[in-house]
Amino acid sequence: MANVKITATENGPYLIDGSATFTDAEGNEQKTSGSMVALCRCGYSGNKPFCDGSHKKEGFTAAPIELTVE
Ligand code: FES
Structure with a gap:
């Protein structure tokens, strides 16, 4: 099974x-498709x-998180 990395x-x-699939x-x-989404x-x-990039215009703030699903 392929790994999926979610950042x-x-x-x-x-x-x-x-x-x-979600x-x-x-x-x-x-x-x-396997490419970055x-x-x-x-x-x-x-x-x-x-x-669509709106997070920049709206000033969205949140901490980074990294998760790998195997
Ligand atoms: S538009 Fe980029 S995170 Fe919502």
């Missing part, structure tokens, strides 16, 4: 590195569940 960047999105807020199943954690993205 909550400082003051920014979750970066998903690896193949993963369910968005509307209940739709989403899949990552940025998911919004600030709540301001106009393209949820993906980050």
